[in-house]
Amino acid sequence: MTSIIIITITAIVVLYLGLYKAQKALLPVSILGLLASGATAFMAWGSELSYFNDMIVFNNYAIAFTILLVVTTILIFLLSRDYFEHISSNVAEYYAILLFALAGGVVMVSFQNLSMLFIGIEILSVSMYIMAGIKRRNIASNEAALKYFLLGAFSTGFLLFGIALVYGATGSFNIDQIAAHASENPLLFNVGLTLMLIAMAFKVGVAPLHFWTPDVYQGTPTLVTTFMSTVVKTAGFAAFLRLFTVAFGASSHVWMVTVSVMVVLTLFIGNVTAAFQSNQKRLLAYSSISHAGYMLIAILALGGASANSILIYSIAYSIASVAAFGVMILVKQQRGSDDITAFNGLAKNNPALALIMTIAMCSLAGIPLTAGFFGKFFIFGTAISAHYTWLVAIAVLMAAVGIYYYFKVIIAMYLRKGEEGNIIQVSTHYQFVLAFCALVTILLGVLPGLITNLL
Amino acid sequence: MENITQAITLVPINHYILFSTIIFIIGIIGVLTRRNAIIVFMSIELMLNAVNLLLAAFSAYRGDASGQIFVFFIMAVAAAEVAVGLAIIVMTYRNTNSIDINFLNKLKN
Numbered sequence: 001m002t003s004i005i006i007i008t009i010t011a012i013v014v015l016y017l018g019l020y021k022a023q024k025a026l027l028p029v030s031i032l033g034l035l036a037s038g039a040t041a042f043m044a045w046g047s048e049l050s051y052f053n054d055m056i057v058f059n060n061y062a063i064a065f066t067i068l069l070v071v072t073t074i075l076i077f078l079l080s081r082d083y084f085e086h087i088s089s090n091v092a093e094y095y096a097i098l099l100f101a102l103a104g105g106v107v108m109v110s111f112q113n114l115s116m117l118f119i120g121i122e123i124l125s126v127s128m129y130i131m132a133g134i135k136r137r138n139i140a141s142n143e144a145a146l147k148y149f150l151l152g153a154f155s156t157g158f159l160l161f162g163i164a165l166v167y168g169a170t171g172s173f174n175i176d177q178i179a180a181h182a183s184e185n186p187l188l189f190n191v192g193l194t195l196m197l198i199a200m201a202f203k204v205g206v207a208p209l210h211f212w213t214p215d216v217y218q219g220t221p222t223l224v225t226t227f228m229s230t231v232v233k234t235a236g237f238a239a240f241l242r243l244f245t246v247a248f249g250a251s252s253h254v255w256m257v258t259v260s261v262m263v264v265l266t267l268f269i270g271n272v273t274a275a276f277q278s279n280q281k282r283l284l285a286y287s288s289i290s291h292a293g294y295m296l297i298a299i300l301a302l303g304g305a306s307a308n309s310i311l312i313y314s315i316a317y318s319i320a321s322v323a324a325f326g327v328m329i330l331v332k333q334q335r336g337s338d339d340i341t342a343f344n345g346l347a348k349n350n351p352a353l354a355l356i357m358t359i360a361m362c363s364l365a366g367i368p369l370t371a372g373f374f375g376k377f378f379i380f381g382t383a384i385s386a387h388y389t390w391l392v393a394i395a396v397l398m399a400a401v402g403i404y405y406y407f408k409v410i411i412a413m414y415l416r417k418g419e420e421g422n423i424i425q426v427s428t429h430y431q432f433v434l435a436f437c438a439l440v441t442i443l444l445g446v447l448p449g450l451i452t453n454l455l
Numbered sequence: 456m457e458n459i460t461q462a463i464t465l466v467p468i469n470h471y472i473l474f475s476t477i478i479f480i481i482g483i484i485g486v487l488t489r490r491n492a493i494i495v496f497m498s499i500e501l502m503l504n505a506v507n508l509l510l511a512a513f514s515a516y517r518g519d520a521s522g523q524i525f526v527f528f529i530m531a532v533a534a535a536e537v538a539v540g541l542a543i544i545v546m547t548y549r550n551t552n553s554i555d556i557n558f559l560n561k562l563k564n
Binding site for chain 2: 115118122130133137142143146147149150153156157161163164165167168171172188215
């Protein structure tokens with residue numbers, strides 16, 4: 001709870017700094033606020049505090065995801081130096097909106113009452129509608145914002161109708177109470193549950209409700225895309241899992257079949273479509289769909305290990321994504337394109353960048369000795385212990401397809417010839433973030449024991 | 456207030472559920488078939504209002520105020536969403552001179 005308050009206060013302070021033209025102070029103040037909120041969350045580790053009559057409960061689950069969201073946001077903020085200045089002269093709003101979005105994400109991971117779930121999702125989504133459209137003169141950015149907004153609001157309608165029906169069936173918005181009264185009025189409850197499932201699947205971009213993801217990710221400014229595919233997705237999955245473990249865990253027979261169809265469709269569409277993309281940003285968008293499929297497996301195989309495997313997967317995925325998007329921003333700035341061909345010959349001119357991109361791609365593909373391998377390993381382990389062997393077989397097959405398209409980038413960097421002497425200058429902020437991401441990815445790939453027994 | 460809750464319970468709850476569902480489906484059909492961004496937006500609001508009605512009815516039937524509180528949350532958030540949404544539509548209109556959502560196809564490869 002203290003984390004939410006600190007993040008919100010930081011956002012307001014940042015807005016005032018913008019008002020008084022203190023452009024230089026924006027980034028340090030935001031980072032300090034984020035560090036403080038992360039630290040307060042960390043101090044509360046092991047305690048279980050409930051606030052406002054059980055509206056929000058901060059347990060270890062919420063704290064772990066809060067810290068992950070805050071750290072990812074810090075990394076993205078460090079990448080944002082000089083990025084927003086190219087778009088507009090009023091940059092304070094962008095920092096403030098991203099901070100508000102983060103506050104929404106923290107509410108989502110710690111909700112105990114469906115009203116908080118709704119508020120959290122809306123704070124996060126409304127902020128992201130704005131951020132998707134910050135390039136006001138750019139038609140692609142306009143299109144992304146309008147599409148994201150219309151479809152997001154549409155799915156909110158489903159979420160609310162589902163909440164209303166569940167409330168009608170159980171008489172409460174508290175997820176514990178909902179679980180206790182689940183069998184009182186099965187028809188209303190099951191319809192409500194299905195509508196909420198549709199809405200959540202929409203928010204995290206799971207097939208067949210993924211169609212907005214590639215267009216929105218591509219049209220949005222790259223740094224905001226990074227935020228969308230890491231923070232928004234992590235918060236969405238944490239909320240999804242919390243909702244389905246606590247409130248709908250006992251009625252899993254209702255949604256089991258639907259979710260398993262979703263998993264298979266998501267893995268198939270995400271991976272196979274990604275293999276045909278020539279634009280790196282669109283490739284990462286489809287790959288984020290496929291990662292949503294892997295994470296959904298942990299929700300399907302609901303059990304004690306689900307929370308931990310989703311956490312490990314989110315950590316691995318977020319860190320690797322930040323690195324991949326960071327390198328992509330640099331390449332785009334230097335070479336003016338985010339097609340895969342823009343990466344040609346990167347290894348010759350910038351060996352360090354190419355190495356970091358390779359580590360990120362290996363982690364996303366799930367190659368051993370990177371964090372992504374253990375992310376997939378624990379997800380598959382959870383699935384096998386819940387007797388979903390056939391699903392794991394499909395997932396492994398799709399992971400092999402994944403290796404193909406991730407290696408397309410690596411091949412472009414190392415084997416294709418690019419322009420000679422087109423060296424990319426990397427600022428210290430970028431050096432720090434990229435090195436940090438690469439180190440963490442390798443460290444967790446070698447010593448996964450650091451995070452395996454957190455939850 | 457007591458009278459209103461009693462008046463709400465005069466109609467059977469199933470009628471409210473059916474009525475809200477019909478309004479909600481009209482909203483969905485509106486979103487899926489209309490091409491004008493403002494009309495799509497209005498249809499979404501229709502969906503939200505169907506939810507509000509349903510929540511108020513359930514709340515009156517159960518004698519539990521939390522459903523009505525939730526309606527306030529929905530109204531407040533919907534208002535915020537309208538502010539952002541209309542701004543996005545205006546921004547799009549300035550660049551394309553159109554609010555037809557058929558224009559939303561420039562990003563396909």
